[in-house]
Amino acid sequence: MKFALGVDIGGTKTALGLVDSEGQVLSKTSLATDLSLTPDEMVGKMADAARTLLSYNGLQAADLQGIGIGAPGPLNTRLGQIAEPPNLRSWWGFPIVQAFQSHFAAPIVLENDATAAALAEKWVGAAKTADHFVYITISTGIGAGIYSHGRLITGASGNAGDIGHMVVDPAGGACNCGQRGCFEYIASGTAIAREASALLGRPVTSKEAFELAFSGQDPAMEQLVHRVFEYMGIGCVTLINTFDPELIVIGGGVSQVGSPLFDAVSGYVKRHALNPSGRTTPVIPAELQQDAGLIGAAALIHIKY
Template sequence: MNYAIGIDIGGTKIALGLVSSDGQVLSKTSLSTDLSLHPSDMVDKIAEAANRLLSDEGLQQADLKGIGIGAPGPLNTKLGQISEPPNLPNWWNFPIIHSFKRHFQLPIVLENDATAAALAEKWTGAAKAVDHFIYITISTGIGAGIYSHGSVLTGATGNAGDIGHIVIDSSRGTCSCGQRGCFEYIASGTAIAREASSLLGRSVTSKEVFELALSGQDPAMESLVHRVFGYIGAGCVTLINTFDPELLIFGGGVSQVGEPLFEAIRNYIKLHALNPSGRNTPVVPAALQQNAGLIGAAALIHTNY
């Protein structure tokens, strides 16, 4: 059996794990993303943690098939660079693969984190039986991994699936990208918390918002959540009409709301998807949850994606 290290880089946390060729996570750990450090110094810390994982399992670098890295976009997979992710401002234009090569003389592959998570769900998760699906993550931001005709759709530079910047409602304010009413700006966990905090006059998390809304304690929160569910439904219909998937898989923190979210999306899709078959597109939770990112990063090495 051979092994890969999967690394999932996020704005607040970096998860990494040692993953076998059959998709099992043998061991894993995580680090806080320290934005006060130069990214090359952060890479040093990640490499140290990866070597500890190997040592704890009685393995060496020679036992590795390679290292896969999932990172938020925009990025440039051709150049092995992280380009301009909003949540990693000091990582802009950072040559991440070159930096890791200081520590590992192994194949190293970089892809968008949502693309990697989609690959994980295909490999060992909820999409094993289908060849056309979209993995959608809704948390701090919104992104997607698109799997079609038996492979992930990456685009020219690895940025296919950046659905957070589809314009859904141009009346709803200006996104960080400069457009008005982007999907991410109005329906992400960050957006929900921002809007609710303004309505309530105090700081709340998106988790608290859903608790208030779904318990019936606060009509204003119920109205907000209903509106957000509609935005997510509209985003899904756009994806269904564009890519004709067999399945939609949801991950990310907002997906933890569970069935109330999925039922609302299914109902919206039934009403508005153009193709009659698309109106019955299944909507399911991600099977791998918090491990999807690191398993998907390892899958960049283990699978012929």
């Protein structure tokens, strides 16, 4: 059996897992992405956590087939660098592959985190039989991994699928990227919490906003959620019209809302996708959920993509 280390770096948390060549997670751990530390110091903590995982499983660094890293974009995967992710400003321009190479001799691969999660869903998740699909993560932010003609579409620098910053509604307000009405700014979990908090005049989580909307006792929350679901439908129709996938897979924390989201988005797709075949594109939940990132990062090592 061959083993890879998957590293899924987020703005607040980094998950690490040992994953075998069948896509099974042997063991995993996580640590806070401490932005008070330098990136090099943080990579040192990740390396220590990885060694602990290896030791716990009776393995050594020499037993690793490789290390896959999924990180939020923009990246420069060709140079192995974190470029300019909004939630990791102190990491801008950081040569993360080189930093890991100072701790491990194994091959190291860097890809966008949503791209890695798409590969995980293809490998052992909801898209195993699909040769053309788009994986969308809707959580703190929004991103996508694009799989077409039997391979990942990553782009010239590894940033294909950064759909969170495609404009969906210019009237939706100013995004931190400088555009107005970006998909992420108006339909992510962060956006739902921000809008719900403004409506109710107190801090509200996205989970609470959905609960209030589905209770049938708060018309303002119902309208907010209906609008967000429509934005998600617009995003999916845009992707269907652009890539002609056979499947849309949605993951991330917001997808845990379940049937109300998938029914609403599927209904929008049926009404508005341009191609008749596009209107029947299945929109389904991801299978791997919280482990998608680290399994996908390990998949960068285990399988050809």
